[in-house]
Amino acid sequence: MSSPLSPLDVLIRRVDPEVPLPSYAHPGDAGADLVTCEAAVLAPGERTVLPTGISVALPDGYAAFVHPRSGLAARCGVAFVNAPGTIDAGYRGEIKVIVVNLDPRESVRFERFDRIAQLVVQKVEKVRFHEVAELPGSARAEGGFGSTGGHAAVGGTTDGSTGGNRYASVVSDREGQ
Ligand SMILES: O=c1ccn([C@H]2C[C@H](O)[C@@H](COP(=O)(O)OP(=O)(O)OP(=O)(O)O)O2)c(=O)[nH]1
Numbered sequence: 338m339s340s341p342l343s344p345l346d347v348l349i350r351r352v353d354p355e356v357p358l359p360s361y362a363h364p365g366d367a368g369a370d371l372v373t374c375e376a377a378v379l380a381p382g383e384r385t386v387l388p389t390g391i392s393v394a395l396p397d398g399y400a401a402f403v404h405p406r407s408g409l410a411a412r413c414g415v416a417f418v419n420a421p422g423t424i425d426a427g428y429r430g431e432i433k434v435i436v437v438n439l440d441p442r443e444s445v446r447f448e449r450f451d452r453i454a455q456l457v458v459q460k461v462e463k464v465r466f467h468e469v470a471e472l473p474g475s476a477r478a479e480g481g482f483g484s485t486g487g488h489a490a491v492g493g494t495t496d497g498s499t500g501g502n503r504y505a506s507v508v509s510d511r512e513g514q
């Protein structure tokens with residue numbers, strides 16, 4: 338068995354003196370949970386920017402990504418407008434989270450210090466761009482945006498098949514009106 342990886346040291350500052358520091362719920366977790374320092378209520382379709390009460394100084398060559406929590410998404414329909422939010426190594430401001438309530442009917446309430454997001458720190462490459470007239474060929478070439486099939490179908494119709502190349506169903510709001 339390989340030995341556990343040694344963690345990266347990251348300087349952190351509490352903008353809100355009472356905020357709990359980000360923490361990993363389990364040893365193998367990719368994301369450290371972040372909380373909101375402000376209570377808020379979001380009506381269906383409403384969005385807001387929530388402060389997390391912390392700022393960090395990431396080493397050069399790293400970035401942090403503010404990811405949503407799946408439980409909040411599944412239970413309440415909360416998404417991040419710009420998911421994942423990118424925290425640059427040079428950013429020293431407070432980390433904020435742009436949340437939106439995608440539930441069509443229910444409001445969502447955030448209390449101070451509710452865990453709302455998770456911060457994933459990753460190495461990132463800096464690239465030098467070399468302009469060319471033609472790019473080298475590849476098996477995929479310009480295929481994209483569903484070129485390989487296997488997604489849902491618009492209109493909610495189904496051919497009765499399961500999985501494979503079947504598309505999922507997107508049902509128009511206007512249907513049945
Ligand atoms: O969800 C987010 C996204 C960004 N940021 C902070 C850290 C990041 O380094 C900075 C700029 O983010 P980004 O580059 O995504 O925004 P921009 O609209 O391009 O702003 P800028 O012109 O300042 O780069 O804002 C957050 O706190 N939360």
Ligand SMILES: [Mg+2]
Pocket residue numbers: none
């Ligand atoms: Mg930017």
